[in-house]
Amino acid sequence: xxxxxxxxxxxxxxxxxxxxxxxxxxxxxxxxxxxxxxxxxxxxxxxxxxxxxxxxxxxxxxxxxxxxxxxxxxxxxxxxxxxxxxxxxxxxxxxxxxxxxxxxxxxxxxxxxxxxxxxxxxxxxxxxxxxxxx
Numbered sequence: 135x136x137x138x139x140x141x142x143x144x145x146x147x148x149x150x151x152x153x154x155x156x157x158x159x160x161x162x163x164x165x166x167x168x169x170x171x172x173x174x175x176x177x178x179x180x181x182x183x184x185x186x187x188x189x190x191x192x193x194x195x196x197x198x199x200x201x202x203x204x205x206x207x208x209x210x211x212x213x214x215x216x217x218x219x220x221x222x223x224x225x226x227x228x229x230x231x232x233x234x235x236x237x238x239x240x241x242x243x244x245x246x247x248x249x250x251x252x253x254x255x256x257x258x259x260x261x262x263x264x265x266x267x268x
Contacts, residue, residue: 162198165186165191166195169181
């Protein structure tokens with residue numbers, strides 16, 4: 135077989151899969167505004183130039199009418215943390231750490247007081263025992 139193609143026949147070559155494009159809200163808004171100002175021939179030319187389908191334009195119109203395009207203009211991801219919130223979290227963590235250290239210090243002081251009292255009793259008791267032994 136030879137690789138002869140008939141003039142005007144469709145190309146039988148299978149093209150590689152191209153994943154769907156994603157469009158920014160600004161792009162959608164710009165295309166919708168431009169599309170709505172054109173006549174029928176201009177609309178077709180715009181769609182061909184941008185590689186879009188009429189169904190996609192209809193879908194974007196519905197999004198716009200629902201207010202979804204305005205929502206898409208917002209930045210993606212979590213909002214930036216407020217510096218005051220970070221500072222507050224830092225101070226709370228520091229406070230918890232200091233309270234834990236204070237609790238340990240109070241326990242140590244309490245144990246030292248009991249130990250001191252016990253040693254004092256032993257010293258007094260030992261002195262009495264020595265006095266009795268003499």
